[in-house]
Amino acid sequence: MSNSARANPTEFAILGLLAERPRSGYDIKKEVEERLSHFWSESYGHIYPMLRRLHQRGLIAVSAVEQTPGRPARNTYTITDAGQTELREWFATPPSPSRPRNEMLLRLFMGRYAPPGVLQRDVQAYRERSSAALSRLREVEKELAELDAAAPDLVYWKLVVSFGTQLFETLEAWSTMAERELKKLG
Amino acid sequence: MSNSARANPTEFAILGLLAERPRSGYDIKKEVEERLSHFWSESYGHIYPMLRRLHQRGLIAVSAVEQTPGRPARNTYTITDAGQTELREWFATPPSPSRPRNEMLLRLFMGRYAPPGVLQRDVQAYRERSSAALSRLREVEKELAELDAAAPDLVYWKLVVSFGTQLFETLEAWSTMAERELKKLG
DNA sequence: TGCACCATGTAATTAGTTACATGATTAC
DNA sequence: GTAATCATGTAACTAATTACATGGTGCA
Numbered sequence: 001m002s003n004s005a006r007a008n009p010t011e012f013a014i015l016g017l018l019a020e021r022p023r024s025g026y027d028i029k030k031e032v033e034e035r036l037s038h039f040w041s042e043s044y045g046h047i048y049p050m051l052r053r054l055h056q057r058g059l060i061a062v063s064a065v066e067q068t069p070g071r072p073a074r075n076t077y078t079i080t081d082a083g084q085t086e087l088r089e090w091f092a093t094p095p096s097p098s099r100p101r102n103e104m105l106l107r108l109f110m111g112r113y114a115p116p117g118v119l120q121r122d123v124q125a126y127r128e129r130s131s132a133a134l135s136r137l138r139e140v141e142k143e144l145a146e147l148d149a150a151a152p153d154l155v156y157w158k159l160v161v162s163f164g165t166q167l168f169e170t171l172e173a174w175s176t177m178a179e180r181e182l183k184k185l186g
Numbered sequence: 187m188s189n190s191a192r193a194n195p196t197e198f199a200i201l202g203l204l205a206e207r208p209r210s211g212y213d214i215k216k217e218v219e220e221r222l223s224h225f226w227s228e229s230y231g232h233i234y235p236m237l238r239r240l241h242q243r244g245l246i247a248v249s250a251v252e253q254t255p256g257r258p259a260r261n262t263y264t265i266t267d268a269g270q271t272e273l274r275e276w277f278a279t280p281p282s283p284s285r286p287r288n289e290m291l292l293r294l295f296m297g298r299y300a301p302p303g304v305l306q307r308d309v310q311a312y313r314e315r316s317s318a319a320l321s322r323l324r325e326v327e328k329e330l331a332e333l334d335a336a337a338p339d340l341v342y343w344k345l346v347v348s349f350g351t352q353l354f355e356t357l358e359a360w361s362t363m364a365e366r367e368l369k370k371l372g
Numbered sequence: 373t374g375c376a377c378c379a380t381g382t383a384a385t386t387a388g389t390t391a392c393a394t395g396a397t398t399a400c
Numbered sequence: 401g402t403a404a405t406c407a408t409g410t411a412a413c414t415a416a417t418t419a420c421a422t423g424g425t426g427c428a
Contacts, residue, residue: 008415009289016296026379040292041285046416048381074379087296091304095289097315099227099389103195103281105349106226110202110273111342118277119342129283155371156297156305159364163291170356178345185341194387212407232388234409260407285417378425386417397406 007093010042010050015079015087018060022078025051038133038164051077059083108178120182127175134168137161193279196228196236201265201273204246208264211237224319224350237263245269294364306368313361320354323347 017023017031025047032042054060060077079087104126111119140161147154203209203217211233218228240246246263265273290312297305326347333340 009287009292010415012296013292016292016299019296019299024379025381036292036295037286039286039288039295041287043417044381045383045418052381084299087299088301091293091300094311095293095308098287098289100223100225101195101227101284102225103284105346106195106199106202106222107277107281108342108349109222109225109346110198110205111345112338113202113205113270113273114277115274122281125280152298155367156294159297159367160291160295162363163294163360166356166360167353170352174349174352177348181341181345196387210407211409229389230409231390231411238409374428376425376427379423381421383420384418387415389414390412392411393409395407397404399404400402 007090008050009095010046011054012087012090013040013042014047014050014054015059015083015090018077018079019084019087022076024074024076026074038137038168039160051075054083057082059086116186120179123175123178123182127172127179130168130171130175134165134172137164137168141165193276194236195281196232197240198273198276199226199228200233200236200240201245201269201276204263204265205270205273208262210260210262212260224323224354225346237261240269243268245272302372306365309361309364309368313358313365316354316357316361320351320358323350323354327351 013032013036014028017028023031025044028047028051029042029044032040051060055062055077059080060083061080063076063078064074104122107114107122108119144154144158144161199218199222200214203214209217211230214233214237215228215230218226237246241248241263245266246269247266249262249264250260290308293300293308294305330340330344330347
Protein backbone atom coordinates (compact mmCIF):
# COMPACT_ATOMS: atom_id res chain seq x y z
CA MET A 1 0.00 0.00 0.00
CA SER A 2 2.11 2.92 1.36
CA ASN A 3 2.76 4.24 -2.12
CA SER A 4 6.50 4.08 -2.20
CA ALA A 5 7.58 5.62 -5.51
CA ARG A 6 9.03 2.28 -6.56
CA ALA A 7 10.83 -0.46 -4.73
CA ASN A 8 14.49 0.42 -4.74
CA PRO A 9 16.47 -2.42 -3.18
CA THR A 10 19.01 -0.01 -1.68
CA GLU A 11 16.22 1.42 0.39
CA PHE A 12 15.58 -1.98 1.91
CA ALA A 13 19.21 -2.81 2.42
CA ILE A 14 19.38 0.33 4.56
CA LEU A 15 16.07 -0.25 6.29
CA GLY A 16 17.05 -3.82 7.07
CA LEU A 17 20.33 -2.80 8.67
CA LEU A 18 18.62 -0.09 10.69
CA ALA A 19 16.06 -2.62 11.86
CA GLU A 20 18.90 -4.46 13.62
CA ARG A 21 20.04 -1.34 15.40
CA PRO A 22 20.44 2.42 14.84
CA ARG A 23 23.43 3.35 12.72
CA SER A 24 25.09 6.24 10.93
CA GLY A 25 25.60 6.44 7.17
CA TYR A 26 29.20 5.57 7.74
CA ASP A 27 28.25 2.50 9.76
CA ILE A 28 25.87 1.34 7.07
CA LYS A 29 28.56 1.48 4.44
CA LYS A 30 30.95 -0.44 6.68
CA GLU A 31 28.34 -3.02 7.51
CA VAL A 32 27.55 -3.62 3.86
CA GLU A 33 31.21 -4.14 3.13
CA GLU A 34 31.85 -6.42 6.05
CA ARG A 35 28.76 -8.55 6.00
CA LEU A 36 27.03 -8.25 2.64
CA SER A 37 29.93 -7.71 0.27
CA HIS A 38 29.71 -11.11 -1.38
CA PHE A 39 26.22 -10.40 -2.65
CA TRP A 40 25.62 -6.67 -2.20
CA SER A 41 27.31 -3.28 -2.48
CA GLU A 42 26.55 0.36 -1.80
CA SER A 43 28.45 3.62 -2.16
CA TYR A 44 28.36 6.72 0.04
CA GLY A 45 27.02 8.68 -2.89
CA HIS A 46 24.00 6.45 -2.81
CA ILE A 47 23.60 5.89 0.90
CA TYR A 48 23.57 9.51 2.06
CA PRO A 49 20.97 10.82 -0.39
CA MET A 50 18.87 7.73 0.25
CA LEU A 51 18.99 8.33 4.02
CA ARG A 52 17.67 11.81 3.42
CA ARG A 53 14.85 10.46 1.27
CA LEU A 54 13.91 7.83 3.81
CA HIS A 55 13.86 10.52 6.47
CA GLN A 56 11.61 12.75 4.38
CA ARG A 57 9.24 9.85 3.95
CA GLY A 58 9.16 9.26 7.70
CA LEU A 59 10.61 5.78 7.50
CA ILE A 60 13.61 6.65 9.63
CA ALA A 61 14.37 9.20 12.36
CA VAL A 62 17.62 11.09 12.84
CA SER A 63 19.42 12.17 15.94
CA ALA A 64 22.61 14.18 15.79
CA VAL A 65 24.73 12.67 18.50
CA GLU A 66 27.57 14.89 19.70
CA GLN A 67 30.70 12.92 20.25
CA THR A 68 34.02 13.72 21.78
CA PRO A 69 34.24 17.48 21.20
CA GLY A 70 35.86 18.51 17.97
CA ARG A 71 34.61 15.49 16.10
CA PRO A 72 31.84 15.96 13.60
CA ALA A 73 28.44 15.09 15.01
CA ARG A 74 27.35 11.60 14.19
CA ASN A 75 23.97 11.38 12.56
CA THR A 76 22.39 8.28 13.90
CA TYR A 77 19.39 6.92 12.06
CA THR A 78 16.70 4.82 13.68
CA ILE A 79 13.95 2.94 11.90
CA THR A 80 10.41 4.14 12.66
CA ASP A 81 7.23 2.08 12.90
CA ALA A 82 6.36 3.19 9.40
CA GLY A 83 9.78 2.00 8.32
CA GLN A 84 9.21 -1.38 9.94
CA THR A 85 5.95 -1.70 8.09
CA GLU A 86 7.56 -0.69 4.81
CA LEU A 87 10.30 -3.25 5.33
CA ARG A 88 7.81 -6.05 5.89
CA GLU A 89 5.73 -5.00 2.92
CA TRP A 90 8.73 -5.08 0.67
CA PHE A 91 8.67 -8.86 0.80
CA ALA A 92 5.27 -8.92 -0.84
CA THR A 93 6.65 -8.08 -4.26
CA PRO A 94 8.99 -10.76 -5.58
CA PRO A 95 12.62 -9.83 -6.23
CA SER A 96 13.53 -8.75 -9.72
CA PRO A 97 16.01 -11.19 -11.20
CA SER A 98 19.22 -9.27 -11.69
CA ARG A 99 20.53 -9.00 -15.23
CA PRO A 100 24.01 -10.36 -15.12
CA ARG A 101 27.08 -8.41 -16.13
CA ASN A 102 30.34 -10.26 -15.93
CA GLU A 103 33.00 -8.35 -17.78
CA MET A 104 35.59 -11.06 -17.43
CA LEU A 105 33.30 -13.50 -19.26
CA LEU A 106 32.55 -10.92 -21.93
CA ARG A 107 36.26 -10.66 -22.59
CA LEU A 108 36.65 -14.42 -22.63
CA PHE A 109 33.76 -14.73 -25.06
CA MET A 110 35.64 -12.42 -27.37
CA GLY A 111 38.92 -14.11 -26.60
CA ARG A 112 39.78 -14.35 -30.26
CA TYR A 113 40.63 -10.66 -30.33
CA ALA A 114 42.66 -10.64 -27.13
CA PRO A 115 46.42 -10.16 -27.19
CA PRO A 116 48.28 -13.20 -25.81
CA GLY A 117 48.46 -13.54 -22.06
CA VAL A 118 45.70 -11.10 -21.24
CA LEU A 119 42.98 -13.64 -20.60
CA GLN A 120 45.23 -15.75 -18.43
CA ARG A 121 45.81 -12.71 -16.27
CA ASP A 122 42.09 -11.93 -16.20
CA VAL A 123 41.18 -15.42 -15.11
CA GLN A 124 43.98 -15.54 -12.60
CA ALA A 125 42.79 -12.31 -10.99
CA TYR A 126 39.30 -13.75 -10.95
CA ARG A 127 40.52 -16.87 -9.22
CA GLU A 128 42.43 -14.86 -6.66
CA ARG A 129 39.38 -12.78 -5.83
CA SER A 130 37.29 -15.92 -5.54
CA SER A 131 39.81 -17.56 -3.22
CA ALA A 132 40.00 -14.47 -1.05
CA ALA A 133 36.23 -14.27 -0.79
CA LEU A 134 36.11 -17.96 0.04
CA SER A 135 38.59 -17.78 2.92
CA ARG A 136 36.78 -14.77 4.29
CA LEU A 137 33.49 -16.65 4.20
CA ARG A 138 35.00 -19.69 5.86
CA GLU A 139 35.89 -17.45 8.78
CA VAL A 140 32.40 -16.06 8.90
CA GLU A 141 31.11 -19.62 8.92
CA LYS A 142 33.17 -20.29 12.04
CA GLU A 143 31.88 -17.15 13.70
CA LEU A 144 28.31 -18.15 12.98
CA ALA A 145 28.91 -21.59 14.45
CA GLU A 146 29.74 -19.93 17.75
CA LEU A 147 26.55 -17.90 17.87
CA ASP A 148 23.62 -18.81 20.05
CA ALA A 149 21.70 -21.48 18.16
CA ALA A 150 18.47 -19.73 19.08
CA ALA A 151 19.39 -16.44 17.43
CA PRO A 152 16.51 -15.57 15.13
CA ASP A 153 18.77 -14.62 12.24
CA LEU A 154 21.06 -17.62 12.37
CA VAL A 155 19.27 -19.87 9.89
CA TYR A 156 19.09 -17.11 7.31
CA TRP A 157 22.65 -16.00 7.73
CA LYS A 158 23.87 -19.56 7.42
CA LEU A 159 22.02 -19.95 4.17
CA VAL A 160 23.44 -16.72 2.82
CA VAL A 161 26.96 -17.69 3.81
CA SER A 162 26.65 -21.19 2.39
CA PHE A 163 25.51 -19.63 -0.86
CA GLY A 164 28.76 -17.72 -0.89
CA THR A 165 31.02 -20.62 -0.03
CA GLN A 166 29.44 -22.89 -2.61
CA LEU A 167 29.54 -20.18 -5.24
CA PHE A 168 33.16 -19.25 -4.70
CA GLU A 169 34.28 -22.85 -4.52
CA THR A 170 32.77 -23.31 -7.94
CA LEU A 171 34.31 -20.13 -9.30
CA GLU A 172 37.69 -21.09 -7.94
CA ALA A 173 37.49 -24.54 -9.49
CA TRP A 174 36.35 -23.17 -12.82
CA SER A 175 39.12 -20.58 -12.83
CA THR A 176 41.77 -23.16 -12.14
CA MET A 177 40.51 -25.25 -15.03
CA ALA A 178 40.23 -22.24 -17.32
CA GLU A 179 43.74 -21.09 -16.52
CA ARG A 180 45.03 -24.50 -17.48
CA GLU A 181 43.12 -24.49 -20.78
CA LEU A 182 44.31 -21.01 -21.66
CA LYS A 183 47.90 -21.93 -20.92
CA LYS A 184 47.62 -24.81 -23.39
CA LEU A 185 46.87 -22.30 -26.12
CA GLY A 186 50.33 -20.84 -25.62
CA MET B 187 45.67 5.55 -26.85
CA SER B 188 42.58 6.50 -28.92
CA ASN B 189 41.18 8.57 -26.12
CA SER B 190 37.88 6.84 -25.64
CA ALA B 191 35.97 8.86 -23.03
CA ARG B 192 36.03 5.85 -20.73
CA ALA B 193 35.79 2.15 -21.25
CA ASN B 194 32.14 1.28 -21.27
CA PRO B 195 31.74 -2.49 -21.50
CA THR B 196 28.55 -2.16 -23.55
CA GLU B 197 30.62 -0.54 -26.24
CA PHE B 198 32.82 -3.61 -26.44
CA ALA B 199 29.97 -6.06 -26.31
CA ILE B 200 28.65 -4.35 -29.43
CA LEU B 201 32.04 -4.01 -31.09
CA GLY B 202 32.78 -7.66 -30.42
CA LEU B 203 29.54 -8.83 -31.99
CA LEU B 204 30.08 -6.61 -35.00
CA ALA B 205 33.59 -8.01 -35.38
CA GLU B 206 32.01 -11.40 -36.07
CA ARG B 207 29.79 -9.99 -38.79
CA PRO B 208 27.74 -6.88 -39.62
CA ARG B 209 24.46 -6.64 -37.77
CA SER B 210 21.55 -4.33 -37.01
CA GLY B 211 20.67 -3.01 -33.56
CA TYR B 212 17.88 -5.51 -33.47
CA ASP B 213 20.27 -8.35 -34.28
CA ILE B 214 22.65 -7.27 -31.57
CA LYS B 215 19.93 -7.37 -28.96
CA LYS B 216 18.84 -10.81 -30.12
CA GLU B 217 22.37 -12.09 -30.15
CA VAL B 218 23.00 -10.88 -26.61
CA GLU B 219 19.88 -12.64 -25.45
CA GLU B 220 20.56 -15.88 -27.24
CA ARG B 221 24.24 -16.25 -26.66
CA LEU B 222 25.34 -14.02 -23.80
CA SER B 223 22.31 -13.96 -21.57
CA HIS B 224 23.82 -16.06 -18.80
CA PHE B 225 26.52 -13.47 -18.20
CA TRP B 226 25.48 -10.32 -20.05
CA SER B 227 22.47 -8.17 -20.92
CA GLU B 228 21.62 -5.11 -22.95
CA SER B 229 18.47 -3.12 -23.65
CA TYR B 230 17.41 -1.35 -26.85
CA GLY B 231 17.48 1.91 -24.98
CA HIS B 232 21.16 1.40 -24.47
CA ILE B 233 22.12 -0.26 -27.74
CA TYR B 234 20.69 2.28 -30.17
CA PRO B 235 22.20 5.40 -28.59
CA MET B 236 25.50 3.55 -28.24
CA LEU B 237 25.48 2.60 -31.92
CA ARG B 238 25.10 6.24 -32.78
CA ARG B 239 28.01 7.18 -30.54
CA LEU B 240 30.23 4.48 -31.98
CA HIS B 241 29.35 5.72 -35.45
CA GLN B 242 30.19 9.30 -34.53
CA ARG B 243 33.56 8.14 -33.28
CA GLY B 244 34.21 6.30 -36.52
CA LEU B 245 34.41 2.86 -34.91
CA ILE B 246 31.54 1.47 -36.95
CA ALA B 247 30.00 2.24 -40.36
CA VAL B 248 26.29 2.19 -41.24
CA SER B 249 24.49 1.15 -44.36
CA ALA B 250 20.73 1.46 -44.68
CA VAL B 251 19.71 -1.70 -46.45
CA GLU B 252 16.30 -1.58 -48.11
CA GLN B 253 14.39 -4.75 -47.63
CA THR B 254 11.17 -6.10 -49.05
CA PRO B 255 9.31 -2.87 -49.87
CA GLY B 256 7.13 -1.56 -47.11
CA ARG B 257 9.42 -2.80 -44.37
CA PRO B 258 11.51 -0.30 -42.49
CA ALA B 259 15.06 -0.06 -43.78
CA ARG B 260 17.49 -2.15 -41.83
CA ASN B 261 20.47 -0.24 -40.55
CA THR B 262 23.35 -2.59 -40.77
CA TYR B 263 26.45 -1.71 -38.81
CA THR B 264 29.94 -2.85 -39.77
CA ILE B 265 33.05 -2.54 -37.66
CA THR B 266 35.77 -0.28 -39.11
CA ASP B 267 39.52 -0.67 -38.84
CA ALA B 268 39.51 1.92 -36.08
CA GLY B 269 36.87 -0.17 -34.35
CA GLN B 270 38.99 -3.30 -34.65
CA THR B 271 41.88 -1.45 -33.09
CA GLU B 272 39.71 -0.12 -30.29
CA LEU B 273 38.41 -3.60 -29.59
CA ARG B 274 41.91 -5.04 -29.30
CA GLU B 275 43.04 -2.17 -27.13
CA TRP B 276 40.18 -2.72 -24.75
CA PHE B 277 41.89 -5.83 -23.48
CA ALA B 278 44.83 -3.79 -22.24
CA THR B 279 42.89 -2.44 -19.26
CA PRO B 280 41.85 -5.19 -16.85
CA PRO B 281 38.13 -5.78 -16.29
CA SER B 282 36.53 -3.99 -13.39
CA PRO B 283 35.23 -6.52 -10.87
CA SER B 284 31.47 -6.17 -10.87
CA ARG B 285 29.87 -5.18 -7.61
CA PRO B 286 27.37 -7.87 -6.86
CA ARG B 287 23.69 -7.24 -6.36
CA ASN B 288 21.60 -10.25 -5.58
CA GLU B 289 18.24 -9.16 -4.33
CA MET B 290 17.14 -12.66 -3.43
CA LEU B 291 20.09 -12.98 -1.04
CA LEU B 292 19.41 -9.56 0.41
CA ARG B 293 15.90 -10.71 1.25
CA LEU B 294 17.19 -13.95 2.70
CA PHE B 295 19.70 -12.05 4.81
CA MET B 296 16.80 -10.11 6.26
CA GLY B 297 14.69 -13.20 6.47
CA ARG B 298 13.69 -12.43 10.02
CA TYR B 299 11.31 -9.73 8.79
CA ALA B 300 9.77 -11.80 6.02
CA PRO B 301 6.18 -13.02 6.24
CA PRO B 302 5.96 -16.82 6.25
CA GLY B 303 6.28 -18.57 2.91
CA VAL B 304 7.76 -15.67 1.02
CA LEU B 305 11.35 -16.80 1.11
CA GLN B 306 10.45 -20.32 0.10
CA ARG B 307 8.81 -18.88 -2.98
CA ASP B 308 11.80 -16.64 -3.68
CA VAL B 309 14.24 -19.51 -3.47
CA GLN B 310 12.00 -21.75 -5.50
CA ALA B 311 11.81 -19.18 -8.28
CA TYR B 312 15.56 -18.86 -8.09
CA ARG B 313 15.99 -22.58 -8.46
CA GLU B 314 13.62 -22.70 -11.38
CA ARG B 315 15.51 -19.98 -13.19
CA SER B 316 18.79 -21.75 -12.48
CA SER B 317 17.44 -25.05 -13.81
CA ALA B 318 16.12 -23.40 -16.94
CA ALA B 319 19.44 -21.69 -17.59
CA LEU B 320 21.21 -24.97 -17.00
CA SER B 321 19.17 -26.95 -19.52
CA ARG B 322 19.60 -24.21 -22.06
CA LEU B 323 23.36 -24.28 -21.58
CA ARG B 324 23.47 -28.05 -21.86
CA GLU B 325 21.97 -27.68 -25.30
CA VAL B 326 24.50 -25.05 -26.24
CA GLU B 327 27.21 -27.42 -25.06
CA LYS B 328 25.94 -30.03 -27.53
CA GLU B 329 25.87 -27.48 -30.32
CA LEU B 330 29.43 -26.49 -29.61
CA ALA B 331 30.52 -30.13 -29.66
CA GLU B 332 29.35 -30.34 -33.26
CA LEU B 333 31.33 -27.33 -34.38
CA ASP B 334 34.55 -27.61 -36.33
CA ALA B 335 37.26 -28.26 -33.77
CA ALA B 336 39.49 -25.75 -35.56
CA ALA B 337 37.06 -22.84 -35.15
CA PRO B 338 39.08 -20.02 -33.58
CA ASP B 339 36.38 -19.19 -31.07
CA LEU B 340 35.65 -22.69 -29.89
CA VAL B 341 38.02 -22.84 -26.91
CA TYR B 342 36.75 -19.53 -25.55
CA TRP B 343 33.11 -20.35 -26.02
CA LYS B 344 33.54 -23.69 -24.34
CA LEU B 345 35.08 -21.99 -21.33
CA VAL B 346 32.28 -19.47 -21.16
CA VAL B 347 29.63 -22.16 -21.41
CA SER B 348 31.31 -24.37 -18.82
CA PHE B 349 31.37 -21.39 -16.49
CA GLY B 350 27.62 -21.24 -16.89
CA THR B 351 26.93 -24.92 -16.42
CA GLN B 352 29.10 -25.13 -13.33
CA LEU B 353 27.61 -21.99 -11.89
CA PHE B 354 24.01 -23.00 -12.41
CA GLU B 355 24.59 -26.52 -11.16
CA THR B 356 25.83 -24.98 -7.94
CA LEU B 357 22.96 -22.53 -7.72
CA GLU B 358 20.47 -25.30 -8.34
CA ALA B 359 22.00 -27.47 -5.64
CA TRP B 360 22.15 -24.62 -3.16
CA SER B 361 18.53 -23.69 -3.87
CA THR B 362 17.34 -27.23 -3.32
CA MET B 363 19.12 -27.32 0.01
CA ALA B 364 17.86 -23.89 1.00
CA GLU B 365 14.27 -24.76 0.14
CA ARG B 366 14.53 -27.79 2.40
CA GLU B 367 15.94 -25.73 5.27
CA LEU B 368 13.29 -23.06 4.92
CA LYS B 369 10.55 -25.64 4.88
CA LYS B 370 11.80 -26.98 8.21
CA LEU B 371 11.14 -23.58 9.74
CA GLY B 372 7.47 -24.07 9.02
C1' DT C 373 55.40 13.32 9.15
C1' DG C 374 52.21 10.80 7.22
C1' DC C 375 48.84 7.27 6.98
C1' DA C 376 44.63 5.03 8.18
C1' DC C 377 40.42 5.72 9.97
C1' DC C 378 36.36 8.44 11.48
C1' DA C 379 32.59 11.14 9.44
C1' DT C 380 29.50 13.70 6.33
C1' DG C 381 27.94 15.16 2.43
C1' DT C 382 27.36 17.31 -2.64
C1' DA C 383 28.04 17.70 -7.70
C1' DA C 384 28.76 15.97 -11.94
C1' DT C 385 28.37 12.39 -14.70
C1' DT C 386 27.28 7.97 -16.68
C1' DA C 387 24.80 3.93 -17.08
C1' DG C 388 20.98 1.81 -17.89
C1' DT C 389 15.85 0.84 -17.77
C1' DT C 390 11.06 1.40 -19.04
C1' DA C 391 7.68 3.28 -21.44
C1' DC C 392 6.27 5.27 -25.51
C1' DA C 393 5.56 5.59 -30.53
C1' DT C 394 5.06 3.46 -35.01
C1' DG C 395 3.96 0.17 -38.32
C1' DA C 396 4.55 -3.93 -41.45
C1' DT C 397 4.76 -9.15 -41.89
C1' DT C 398 4.02 -13.82 -40.84
C1' DA C 399 2.07 -17.74 -38.85
C1' DC C 400 -1.71 -19.71 -36.42
C1' DG D 401 -8.37 -11.63 -36.18
C1' DT D 402 -4.73 -11.76 -33.21
C1' DA D 403 -0.42 -12.69 -31.47
C1' DA D 404 4.44 -12.90 -32.25
C1' DT D 405 8.18 -11.16 -34.63
C1' DC D 406 10.60 -7.75 -37.33
C1' DA D 407 12.54 -3.10 -36.86
C1' DT D 408 13.94 1.51 -35.17
C1' DG D 409 14.30 4.80 -32.26
C1' DT D 410 13.39 8.69 -28.40
C1' DA D 411 12.11 10.58 -23.85
C1' DA D 412 11.80 10.42 -19.22
C1' DC D 413 13.54 8.67 -15.50
C1' DT D 414 16.18 6.22 -11.83
C1' DA D 415 20.07 4.25 -10.19
C1' DA D 416 24.53 4.51 -9.00
C1' DT D 417 29.39 5.79 -9.25
C1' DT D 418 33.34 8.86 -8.90
C1' DA D 419 35.36 12.75 -7.69
C1' DC D 420 35.39 16.51 -4.83
C1' DA D 421 35.43 18.98 -0.40
C1' DT D 422 36.38 19.14 4.52
C1' DG D 423 38.52 18.21 8.75
C1' DG D 424 39.55 15.73 13.24
C1' DT D 425 41.86 11.61 15.78
C1' DG D 426 45.20 8.26 16.85
C1' DC D 427 49.05 5.72 15.94
C1' DA D 428 53.77 4.45 14.40
